[in-house]
Structures are given as C-alpha cells and as structure tokens.
Amino acid sequence: MDRRLAxxxxxxxxxxxxxxxxxxxPLxxxxxxxxLEYWQIIFAFTLLVGVASFFRNSLSAMRNRGERPYRMVGLAGLIAMPxxxxxxxIRADTPFMWMFENVQAPMQSTVFALLAFFVASASYRGFRARSLQAAILLGAAAIILLSRSQLGGAFSDVVTPVADWIRNYPSMSARRAILIGIGLGSLxxxxxxILGIERTWLGGKQ
Amino acid sequence: MDISTIVAGLLTMAILSFLYRDNPVYKMAESLLIGVSIGYTLVIVWTTTIVDLMILPLFAEGKLGLIIPLILGLLMFSRFHPKTASLSKLPIAVMIGSGAGVAIPVMLEARTLKQISATVNPLVSASGTPDIAALVVLIGVLCTLSYFYFSREHTGLFGQTAKFGTWFLMLFFGTTFGYTVMSRMSTLIGRMEFLLSDFLHLVD
Structure with a gap:
C-alpha cells in the first residue's frame, strides 16, 4: 500500500x-x-494478531526439543481459557473464573512479589551514598520505608510527618516537572x- | 484442603522456586502463566469488545458503519504475508492518527496546564506569613524543569539551578522507590500468609 495513503x-x-x-x-x-469505538475494535484485532503470532512462534519453537514442554504448556493454557x-x-463460579482465581492470579501476584527480593538485593549492592544526590535518594527512600513499616512504629511521630512532607512537596514538585515535560513531549x-513529520510508526526506510 | 488451595499453593511455590535458581519447574509455571494470561485477555477482549461493540450491534442491530472497523481490523492480519503486509499500515494509521488527535488536548490540559496551575500559588498568605510549602513546590518545579532544558549549556547560575533540580529529582526517585518496595513487600507478605496459613497450615 502506498505510504501516502497511510x-x-x-x-x-x-x-x-x-x-x-x-x-x-452533537454531531x-x-x-x-x-x-473511539472504532479504535477499540481495531485494537482488539491487533490483540488477535498478537495471539496468532504467539501461536505461530510457539509452534515453530517447538521444533527445539528443550523448549517443547514449556511451549506446549503455554499453548495448553492459551487454548484452555477460550x-x-x-x-x-465467563461468569463467577465457572471453570474459566476458577482458572483465573487459582492459576493466573496467584502466579501473577507471586511474580510481582518476587521482585521484592530482586529490588532488595539490587539496592543492597547499588545503594551507596557516593555523592550528595545518591545520599538524598538513599535518605528519602529510607524515610519512606521507615514511615510505612512496623520498624518505624517506634518513632513514627517524627518519621511519618517528615515522610508525608517529602512526598507532598519536594517530591511532588519533581513529579510535576516530569509530568509537564511528558505533556509537552506528547503534545x-x-x-x-499528525503532520507526517514523525514517520517511524510506518516502519521501513524514512 | 480443597483443590483450589492445592493448585494455587503449588503454583505459588513453583514461581518462588526461581529464588533458588532458574529451573524447569519455574519455567513450566512461567509458560503456564503466559498462556493462561493471554487466553484470559483474549476471552475478555473478544467478549467486551469484538462481540459487545461490533458483532452484536452490526448483525443484531444493523449498524452498518461498524463494517469500517471490521475491515480495518481484518487488514491487520495482512501482516502475516509479506506481499500484503503493507495493507496493515492503514488500520495502524487510523489508530495512531486518532490517538494523537485525542492526545493533544488531553495532554495539554491534564499533564501541562493543570500541573502549572497547581504549581502557581500565592507565596504569602493573607496574614502576611510566607507559605514555605508553596515556595518549595515552585522552586522545585522550576529547578527540575531547568535540568530538563537542554537547549542551553548547564553552566553558571543556570547550571547551579539545574543541579539543584537533581536534588528534587532524587527525592522523587527515593520516595517512588520506597513506595515500590513497600507495595512489593505487602504482596509478598500476602503470598507468604497464604502459603504458610492456608496451604501449609504452619501458622494460624
């Protein structure tokens, strides 16, 4: 298709x-x-394309004997749900929802929780107050963690207001500046x- | 113990086994999670979008205008054949164009103007006392914005302002990090509670 039409x-x-x-x-x-409705429908079709692509990739990866069992399990899960x-x-108390509640949700939240370990180990290795900026980051993180944990309970009268102040004012101001930047950048x-200056979404050579 | 708890418990342990190292049990659970998640999303999107927004209104109510997104959506499948792949650029163009058109006013209003108006507040109250919080926010926003302004070299007073902006950024990153860790920790506590109480019955 002609790129100009797109x-x-x-x-x-x-x-x-x-x-x-x-x-x-009203018009x-x-x-x-x-x-907006068209947008949602076309987006749903892109998801179908993605599923078809996943299916195709999994089938081709199954030629590799080592990958085969995992791909088969993935495809079994994909086919089982529909x-x-x-x-x-898909109402409550159907096998579909049972799969969601007892297979997908527990694994999803465990993967989410698993990151707690990696964040902790990465910060243990990476968090060093080598500069003023790093010390500020470390201090802010420590105050927030103390204010939101049982450990900080002993001196929560001091830590919690400080944490709230950091969150509501200096931290909020940086967040605001970032949001203004995102807004202007997106604009x-x-x-x-729209004007056709940015064409990377078309793919291929510009 | 019911079958639901056994399945959820075993799968939770399979995912947690990754803490030891990457192993076949984890990989199997991971593949199952990917497959089931895609299957779930597929069913929900099919039901709430394709059926509710397109098939029912088109075939039961006769809304013929919906043929347009149907054709555009089907054109997406042309990507699978090299000769017809370029046809998929049309539905992508419609999505990108309409998305960009919606984004301009939304981004301008929600992201930029509202943030600016929330920043510009009186620095001195009616009683004459300075509002320290409003001053901190104003200085923080200006300094952080100056750090992201790359059209001028960060030297002299401007450089100092930009450097001061990084302090605010670090405070933001620190608080965000703290809250992220806490949210992960609370999820981990929830999973551990389920494992030790409901599944293994080690604690009440």
Missing part, C-alpha cells in the same frame, strides 16, 4: 479527533464516540505524527 489517513483521523475538542455540537460528539469460556461461560510528538 499518512493521509493518519492526518485526517488526527485532525478529526483534535477538531472535535473545540465543538459541543462532533457522535463522530468522536464512533471513532475453550472453558465457550463451554461454561509535540502528536503534532509531528
């Missing part, structure tokens, strides 16, 4: 969505809602995309 489509849809912000007319609102949903539905990138 760029024109990007420009038209971008302008349409941007322009509707300046109008309270503008309905066009906005329709495009099959359970088709047979028994310029969006404009560059």
């Amino acid at each position: 760029l024109i489509a990007c420009f038209v849809f971008g302008l349409l969505m941007f322009a509707q912000y300046f109008s309270r007319h 503008a609102r309905s066009v906005n809602l329709a495009i 099959v359970l949903a088709i047979i028994w539905g 310029t990138t969006s404009l560059r995309v």
